[in-house]
Amino acid sequence: MTDSAVRAGRCQVHSKTVLSFVSALMILLLYAAYGHIGKAGNHLKTDYMDREQWNKVMYNATESHAMKQKQMAAAVKKVRLLCLILTMEKDLNTKAAAVNKTWATRCDKHFYVIYSTQKRHDFLNVAVPDDRHKLVFKMRKAYEEVYQKYINDFDFLLKADDDTYVIVENLKYLLWHHDANKPGYLGFHFNKFVNSGYMSGGAGYVISNRGLRNLVERGYQNGVCELQKRKDDPENSEDIETGRCLETAGVPVWTSLDLHGRETFHAYPLERHLFGNLPQYIYSWAKHPIRNGKECCSRYAISYHYVKPDAIYFLHHMLYETTVFGLADNLEINGPVFKFDRIE
Template identity: 45%
Template sequence: MSSKLNFFVALVFGSVMILAFLTYLTGTSQSIKITDLERDIIHGQTEHDFFDGGHDSPKYDVMEDDSNVGLALDTKLAEAISKNIKVACFITTMQNQLDHKLRAVNQTWGRRCDKILYVMTTNMTGADILPVEIEDDRQTLTEKTRFAFTHLYNKYLNQFDFFLKADDDTYIIMENLKYLLSHYNASQPIYMGDLFIHFAPNGYMSGGASYVLSREALKRLVENGYKVPGRCRLEGGAEDIETGRCLYKADVLSYSPVDRHGRKAFHAHNAYSYIVGPMPGFLNTYSRIPPKVGDDCCSQLTISFHYTGPKLMYLLDFLLYKISVFGRSMSYKKLKGLFQLRELTLPPTDLRRRAYPGEQIKQYYNNETDWRKLNTTIYVSDDLKRLWEKRKTREINV
């Protein structure tokens, strides 16, 4: 029982940090010039239409949360940042999660995106649904993700600054993400998340922790990646690995935000694992920055957690956005320079790493131009070939 109590207390403490950040910043910010604090109304972009048919369909404007009525909050600085940093989000999911995981996302962090798309195999239509004719299977996530990024490139490239990919059990603190992104230029090729070290020269970002592409990174992914025959794997494999490899081949720079205390902002497991433990063993061998458990686990301006089911998602959202601790405020001056913003270099040669099938680790430390010319990204194992042959005989049920 004590461990559950500790978990609850830790989450309350974390929520105070975020809310205090929003209330204290307005009078002390020197790096962000606020000239207009009136809210933009994003016409039709954040309406959640897929809950029509007997359900309440909440409609929100970006950063305009009616549930804040009665709360003593000052969100002017968060609104100002939100006005200048536009983020489009997409979530790969399945239709059978509409009333479960997606309802939780839709009623919590998803409404804080400037645009959100749920990518699923379905015949349904809606402003927030991107239907695909791709079978629901873990082996098809690469295809779904490629389809979504290509759709965003074709339709929204110049409407948004950054593009976020998340799972349907990812939780995002959007204000913290936008604060971090305000330090970057969307015209630079930026790829950001929780970096895993295997399978590519500079590894790849965990898909579950979510990852973010700048406008220029998305442009290069499609034009220098997907559209170049043989350069990137277009189906099969692990989605986050294949996307990371393709981005590296498209000459996109990798970033994995860590604060000056060595605490990460993106997290590939759930909040409970980081706050209370235990931590899954695989993260110790995959993460470029080893995970920590306890008070030192997570950046004060944490951005994401993975493996967040609907109940935990509602709990996190309530603690972060509905509860404050009287008398506590945050020092914005101390937040200056919080994050290390530099591009990541290749992992050290003495780090134990795994090579992608058909490659050798030594290739990753040779001339990167030579590696980018290789076509081994489209390597397909015999087992996967057999699986694809079986799938050809199935029908997609939607």
């Protein structure tokens, strides 16, 4: 073998060694960043800078798109979500049944907040009769029970109605950008009644673990969230009063918009947002300008409200049982998706 051939062979081996070393180093960096995420059973340990650094590593990694997709999905899946779904006994075989057969079981733990004599493992029975004017008391009882029994079992808590449809994977993806040990809550943001605004109860809203602790410890237990008669909200609406108490307890609002300023939580069904068939009040009440047409909703939409049982089954089938050939690999892994650097 000639000297030039030997040198070429050594160079080739050296190149392979360098490539192997670079690949191994990149994997170690990913695991190091990934290690910031708490193990199952613990709260998320990251703060904003951890997330930012992790994103830089992930979005600039040289691994294949499929590998990055898999790693991101595994990280997001570790976010522990507890779902509280408000329902009534008369709706168990219709609305609640549709929710139970579709998105509810995608939560890590879920309960139906209900006034009932029935006993079920997924019931959170509260001793508050069904009455729209008593919803605020019903949810307060539910939050206090979750605080007492399950506070260490979740990172974020979702409150939704039995006519809400939730895309749980997208919700977890949004929540992954936040630290559960910091107080905060998010949803469809109404800019009314409360200084910082409040989240639509029907569209669903999410409270961080630390936020729920503040709600109970600083709000309910300190007696600073007692209801008062208000001319602008005589029925003491649950979502408004919860928002008021969260603000008093030091829980700020986090944005839920995507990077393009589109909503992820929606107070009405998809078709009404698409066609602009919305009640007039929402245009002045919404914190952010309402968009119609395809810009109405984020590609990573999270929730829709006032969805009938048949439509819940339909949405679920189209999302999870239907695939468009050539478009299955649609995760935007090359850059951020949400405005997670904004806290309002």
